[in-house]
Amino acid sequence: MKIKVGLVGCGVVGTGVVELLLKNKEVIRKKTGIELVLSKVADKDWSRQRAFDVPQELRTVNYEEVLEESHVVVELVGGKGFAKELIEEALKKGKHVVTANKHLLAEEGRAIFQSAQERGLCVGFEASVGGGIPIIKAVRESLVGNNIRAVYGILNGTTNYVLTRMLEEGVSLQDALKEAKEKGYAEADPSLDIDGWDSAHKIAILSFMAFGGFFPFSGVYVEGIRHVDLLDVELGRELGYALKLLSIAKKREEELEVRVHPTFLPEEDPLAKVSDVFNAIMVEGDFVGKVMLYGRGAGAYPTASAVVSDLIDVSRRIISGTPCKESINWEDKSYSLSDNFYSRYYMRFDVPDKPGVLASISRVLADYHISIASVLQKEKVCKLAGREGEHVVPLVILTHKAYERNMRKALEEIQNLPVVIGSPVLIRVEEEAE
Numbered sequence: 001m002k003i004k005v006g007l008v009g010c011g012v013v014g015t016g017v018v019e020l021l022l023k024n025k026e027v028i029r030k031k032t033g034i035e036l037v038l039s040k041v042a043d044k045d046w047s048r049q050r051a052f053d054v055p056q057e058l059r060t061v062n063y064e065e066v067l068e069e070s071h072v073v074v075e076l077v078g079g080k081g082f083a084k085e086l087i088e089e090a091l092k093k094g095k096h097v098v099t100a101n102k103h104l105l106a107e108e109g110r111a112i113f114q115s116a117q118e119r120g121l122c123v124g125f126e127a128s129v130g131g132g133i134p135i136i137k138a139v140r141e142s143l144v145g146n147n148i149r150a151v152y153g154i155l156n157g158t159t160n161y162v163l164t165r166m167l168e169e170g171v172s173l174q175d176a177l178k179e180a181k182e183k184g185y186a187e188a189d190p191s192l193d194i195d196g197w198d199s200a201h202k203i204a205i206l207s208f209m210a211f212g213g214f215f216p217f218s219g220v221y222v223e224g225i226r227h228v229d230l231l232d233v234e235l236g237r238e239l240g241y242a243l244k245l246l247s248i249a250k251k252r253e254e255e256l257e258v259r260v261h262p263t264f265l266p267e268e269d270p271l272a273k274v275s276d277v278f279n280a281i282m283v284e285g286d287f288v289g290k291v292m293l294y295g296r297g298a299g300a301y302p303t304a305s306a307v308v309s310d311l312i313d314v315s316r317r318i319i320s321g322t323p324c325k326e327s328i329n330w331e332d333k334s335y336s337l338s339d340n341f342y343s344r345y346y347m348r349f350d351v352p353d354k355p356g357v358l359a360s361i362s363r364v365l366a367d368y369h370i371s372i373a374s375v376l377q378k379e380k381v382c383k384l385a386g387r388e389g390e391h392v393v394p395l396v397i398l399t400h401k402a403y404e405r406n407m408r409k410a411l412e413e414i415q416n417l418p419v420v421i422g423s424p425v426l427i428r429v430e431e432e433a434e
């Protein structure tokens with residue numbers, strides 16, 4: 001059967017989808033019996049050179065033509081303005097939607113999914129998380145028999161590239177970022193990636209799926225890598241850890257923790273070995289245990305692959321005539337997000353190399369029931385930090401698991417101790433150990 005597919009937004013991903021649909025049309029038909037026919041492709045500007053030459057007869061600048069001529073509308077414009085209006089209009093006109101728009105779904109997904117559900121229409125969003133990694137399908141279908149306890153992983157290729165260069169080659173954050181831009185791994189303005197928002201949008205969407213409910217995106221804790229110091233990457237490595245920008249969602253009874261921040265992982269952890277622009281996502285279910293998916297989390301081709309997977313799912317619905325209700329298999333439930341995480345911590349203080357310093361810091365930690373797991377003090381600070389001439393040494397304290405609120409209060413007090421110079425560094429550590 002023929003399914004008419006219209007696309008709006010022919011940029012990086014849109015062009016990849018057009019190329020895939022035209023080049024692999026026969027492959028898809030042979031495997032599925034479905035013929036995906038591109039009806040129209042809309043973009044504001046066709047004068048720009050694209051990686052693939054979109055046939056003239058498919059091009060339009062009028063998105064309404066796409067709505068008129070398709071069973072399924074693929075939204076690849078991005079952002080929350082026009083993209084939202086387009087999706088709403090498509091659903092009102094009875095069209096199924098496929099989108100890669102993590103920003104929109106993380107912040108306003110609830111209304112969009114409800115609107116689709118009321119109309120028995122599908123909103124496919126595999127491409128919104130993990131690029132070519134089929135994580136949405138895995139959580140929704142393959143792991144459906146499990147209570148999901150946690151979902152966490154490396155969801156942003158740009159930051160993973162930067163941290164990999166810092167860890168493996170001792171390159172500074174600024175230089176690694178410059179390299180990432182030169183290689184096309186980072187946008188001219190990489191703030192969405194570097195400041196953790198891209199990862200936060202993705203972990204929010206994964207949490208909706210994994211835990212079957214919604215929460216306001218504003219409750220997600222987001223800390224990017226902009227302020228990561230090479231000294232901490234190196235000290236962490238000496239302690240057996242790799243620094244990653246980890247996106248974490250965990251369920252404790254009826255409360256969720258959803259957070260993104262630089263995180264030390266034991267170097268033997270499978271996620272610690274995920275390097276360069278690659279992404280990986282770990283899902284923990286009560287029956288399946290841990291499952292990890294790994295692959296390219298962005299780029300025209302991997303993302304196009306995910307879009308086409310949704311197109312086939314939607315097409316099967318259209319052909320069978322079944323409404324899409326159960327394809328969004330969560331209840332309309334609201335979660336409250338906790339900010340009192342329970343984690344191990346790495347702390348670094350710049351202190352004078354003299355007796356009594358450690359005692360005064362550990363006294364404050366004890367007051368907040370935070371127990372020290374190990375301490376590292378570097379004598380050769382100059383070599384490590386490039387800070388010749390300063391009479392301070394970095395003192396690193398690793399804690400056992402502690403509550404975030406206690407840790408923040410303790411840190412505030414420690415920062416005001418006369419022996420502590422400058423601002424302390426706090427990095428969370430994810431590992432099984434207590």
Ligand SMILES: NC(=O)c1ccc[n+]([C@@H]2O[C@H](COP(=O)([O-])OP(=O)(O)OC[C@H]3O[C@@H](n4cnc5c(N)ncnc54)[C@H](OP(=O)(O)O)[C@@H]3O)[C@@H](O)[C@H]2O)c1
Nearest residue numbers: 009010011012013043044045076077078100101298299303
């Ligand atoms: N790039 C990736 O690797 C990747 C991976 C996963 C998910 N995504 C998501 O996929 C979506 C698209 O990303 P992208 O990287 O392909 O972005 P992009 O290259 O900027 O493409 C967006 C396209 O939409 C066009 N557009 C903007 N407003 C329009 C309008 N009113 N009508 C018609 N066309 C319009 C843009 O034209 P102008 O350039 O002229 O504004 C551009 O050609 C985003 O939601 C993104 O988050 C991207």
